[in-house]
Amino acid sequence: MQWYAVYTKPKREDAVAGSLENAGIEVFNPRLKQKKYMQGAYRNKISPLFPCYVFVKFEPETTSHMIKYTRGVKRVVGGDFPWPVSDEVIDLIRNQEEDGIIAIKPPQLKYGDSVAINDGPLAGLKGIFEKELSGQERVVLLLSAVEYQARVVVDKAFLVMA
Template identity: 35%
Template sequence: MKNWYAVYCKPKEDERAELHLDRQDFEVFRPKHRVRRKRQGQVRTIIESLFPRYLFIHLDDVAENWAPIRSTRGVAGLVRWGDRIPPVPDCVVESLRDNLDEVGCIPTPPADYKKGDKLMIQEGPFAGHEGLFYGRKGEDRVMLLLEIMRQPQKMLFPEASVARV
């Protein structure tokens, strides 16, 4: 009978482990999500593992040879509790797989700003200014109410360039 198991990977090598296990015809699943990171002075959206250093592998506990897994590049070993390797419930993996978007990522919920929340602008010509959250415009943009020349003005900013005060 086939079950899902968790594989523990070497630091920053879960993508390599996934690639090499896949090349050996193992069925693997590494859930990913989008994250905003500041790189070289710019905020960029990148795709990372949802569970860094872990991935799931679908194995038959009777008919399949597990020995090559330990020596696969990027793999540290299977997750164990003592000398037992516990299976991951199928419903956990199915739930993750059911929620993938078109690129294979688990959607990250937008920040839960409420109208009137104070936000600080982190980048651009208005960096350092505070504004009030007014609403969303599209998936990645927020509308802030800024006081400019003693007049409230609605302005759009990338969500990645603002943060709560």
């Protein structure tokens, strides 16, 4: 048996995975943990690593019909001749998991690094890394504007190297 990618309806990954697992079919539905700014606070959000996709291990000749007609499934990637996903790719993703969830680690920064803010209320701004605050979740950046510079404190998870 080989792994195949199954395209699901939006936000139906868990339902599809549950239905197929209940039918005795092996399913891999990798999850991602990210810190997001929601409703005025920073919260950990767990969401699909690949939205609208789950990986399913099956024999296309015998199980394709059942997979295609599972509630929430749009199609098997590749149609009538599904495209296999190698075991190495599945293993690579699984090796990144901890307790079934992949966590994105913020970049390791040093004084003077140029960074961009990719989430939160200051998304889109660029600055220079100055220092980490206690707990290593928040950092101080020096933002440059046209005529002045300002220091701001942002969540480290919102930064990418610029």
